[in-house]
Amino acid sequence: MKYGYFDDASREYVITNPKTPVKWINYIGTLAFGGFVDHTGGALLCKGDPSYNRITRYIAQLPSSEFKGETLYVRLKEDTGYKVFSPFFVPTLDKHDRFECRVGLGYSRIISEYYGVRAEVTIFVPPDDGVEIRDIVITNISKTPRSIDIIPVVEYSHFDALKQFTNADWVPQTMQSVCVDDGGGRKILLQYAFMKRDTAVNYFTSNAAVSSFETSRPVFLGDNEYGRWGRPLSLEKDELSNYEARRGDNIGALMHHCEKVQPNACVRIITMLGQEAGIDGIKEKTARYCDPKNVENAFDQLRKFWDGYLSRLSVATPDKDMNRMLNIYNPRQCYITFNWSRYLSLYQLGYGNRELGYRDSSQDVMGVMDRIADKGRELIIKLLQVQKANGSAMHQFNPLTMKGGEGDSLERPDMPHYYSDDHLWTVLAVGSYIKETGNIAFLHETVPYYEKGPSGKPIEQGTVWDHMLRALEFTRKDRGAHGLPRLGFADWNDSVNLKIGAESLFTACLYGKALLEVIECARSMNDLSAIKTYADYYAEMKLAFNEHAWDGAWYVRYFDHDGSPLGSHRNTHGKIYINSQSWSVISGFATPQRAISALESVHTMLNTSKGIKLSMPGFNGFDPSKGGITTYPPGAKENGGIFLHTNPWVMIAEAMVGNGDRAYEYYRQINPAAKNDIIDEFECEPYVYPQNILGDEHPQFGLARNSWLSGTSSWAYQAATQSILGIAPTYRGLRIDPCIPSEWKEYRVKRVFRNSTYSIHISNPLHKSKGAVALEVDGIKIEGNMVPAFANGKDHKVEAVIQ
Ligand code: GLC
Secondary structure, three states, X not given: OOOEEEEOOOOEEEEOOXXXXXXXXXXXXXXXXXXXXXXXXXXEEEOOOOOOOEOEOOOOOOOOOOOOOEEEXXXXXXXXXXXXXXXXXXXXXXXXXXEEEEEOOOEEEEEEEEOOEEEEEEEEOOOOOOEEEEXXXXXXXOOOOEEEEEEXXXXXXXXXXXXXXXXXXXXXXXXXXXXXXXXXXXXXXXXXXXXXXXXXXXXXXXXXXXXXXXXXXXXXXXXXXXXXXXXXXXXXXXXXXXXXXXXXXXXXXXXXXXXXXXXXXXXXEEEEEEEEXXXXXXXXXXXXXXXXXXXXXXXXXXXXXXXXXXXXEEEEOOOHHHHHHHHHHHHHHHHHHHHHOOOOOOOOOOOOOOOEEHHHHHHHHHHOOOOOHHXXXXXXXXXXXXXXXXXXXXXXXXXXXXXXXXXXXXXXXXXXXXXXXXXXXXXXXXXXXXXHXXXXXXXXXXEEOOOEOOOOOEOOEEEHHHHHHHHHHHHHHOEOOOOOEEOEOOOOOOOOOOOOOOEEHHHHHHHHHHHHHHHHHHHHOOOHHHHHHHHHHHHHHHHHHHHHOEOXXXXXXXXXXXXXXEOOOOOOOOOEEHHXXXXXXXXXXXXXXXXXXXXXXXXXXXXXXXXXXXXXXXXXXXXXXXXHHHHOOOOEOOEOOEEHHHHHHHHHHHHHOOOHHHHHHHHHHOOHHHHHHHHHHHOOOOOOOEEEEOOOOOOOOOOEEEEOOOOHHXXXXXHHHHHHOOEEEEOOEEEEOOOOOOOOOEEEEEEEEOOEEEEEEEEOOOOOOOOOEEEEEOOEEEOOOEEOOOOOOOEEEEEEEEO
């Protein structure tokens, strides 16, 4: 069964069957104001903080047929009475003659036809302006004049998202709604929790005259709430009750009567939903968007933003699904993960203290570096501000208050409250910023460490370089019995939580990779003593790694507190883990033979047709001594599931050993755009990477979950553009080093790099995966594979032939 198709010309995915297996969503706005909208028009909106400043009530766990956050009713006056339906399908569930949800870049547009009426609703947040716009156009496509009522509805959440569900006395006692006349028959519905009356007021209004309104859910649904969203009893009456609720479940509903709409004529109504400190700010905003021209301009600005963002890198390869992902959907997802980290999605509900993950954001930022490096730099500085003076980092932080947290580790008082990998990821993020921009001076900027004195001011600060070195020193000092980094509460794999004293082979490799990055930086600064020091550190860890971690055909993943291995042929469960294989290669620790053997073991033991599993076999029973991993049944998530974030690392490693066919096979088998025809198995959106797919030990092998907010996005993008297509920014220029499927004859990449645009054509006449490249830049032969950073604002032609 297919639920939609890709419309590449308009850069939209078009959902044509509203009954998708789960809701498919799209993001609008940013963390400053925004959230997501689902394909049936429901919306979860927040201003600044999903946990503490939520606007709409979107309960993800309710069945898909339920109303969530916002909807729209259309009511037609017929001889027999009123006919009420929703152009969004939910909540009235009528069988439309046509349904389309066009999932666009920063907007969704729902187009539907039913009962001789066409609705076209464009939902977006203007760039840099915190208000949700719904541009509603209703056309009479029947042959007779119609009386059409348009009733948009929003349901509010208490600003404290979790309190909404934990306190059914205080919350309803505080919820307030007031109606303000805006002239010309327009009404602005204000809504706030009492304590926010003078500081944070939600509003819902439109640019057209309304004849009545409703603010109380029980009154709107009717019959003491035995009326339903699918058939609200108040819509059986001519007018809504004009009731201003001073407690309870607050909604906003506006009744617009459009009398005698002629055949082919349309009515256009623009609704606005947002939050300001008070009525003056609200009126300023609504006055702006009452004018459809300003709405159109704002939509144009949105388009321009995405045009600019996407224009910085584009590809034309023989694989149309790869082109689609790299030209549109993957960079879009990278922008979303950069913005939202793991804060708010259908799966990450933003109710508590998740906020921005330190390791997550450090990786997400690398996925947008080639497009918005300046914004990337701002996020890196924030990350460095939550690094502690001892070099380790807070596990997560709130980007508004900059308050850090220790994450899930706090649930286990008996365990360490740091993660052994967090701080090392930022070293890679800094490296990625410098390679993209060439701005080595960034290393000398000062940034405070996390700890604050009694006045709330940071106690200590250091240069970015100092931050990087402290990260390395923390890991170097925090080593266990084998001279390998201790695990802390966990490493990248949050769910393996071993007793104090356990060591992590993954962190050993990440430390190795971070050392390589620091050595490169030191080289750029010509700091010979730093080069020597960190090269020694590197050699020392490489030795320990190879001495202890080799298991015969792959590298083990952990040593437990008593020295016993996990990820070894000696284990019954968790014999082999993916990350110690890929990262042994990425870090350069694996010897050439071991690299091949480790990657071969991944292929034979972990690969499936739907992606590579994280480990095998899965644990089968809860075992607190192993941690969270054993809370999952075998085949789910980290316990033997296909945890996609890890797959691009294997692609990178395969490319490093020259195996382009396999790197590409791994890329192709997880490309969501290629899943469009098997959605009933996959279930999630085919236009983004999910975080996980159930593995082959699970009866629902192939089922995806946790779409959108996953590190898969950044890494799949990096693996595809830098390792497979081989266009990689380096400290010294743009390196052309492809590792492609041998059957490819040629491909093109257009890329902006340090203020020059490079049109790169790569040909592969000998059908190789990898080889020395013969390079010509603007018709002039160049030795080696490095295209210079001209930084001259000009266009340059690059011809590369794989030999
Ligand atoms: C989730 C977390 C990420 C972690 C991964 C594996 O994606 O956000 O930080 O690395 O799970 O446990």
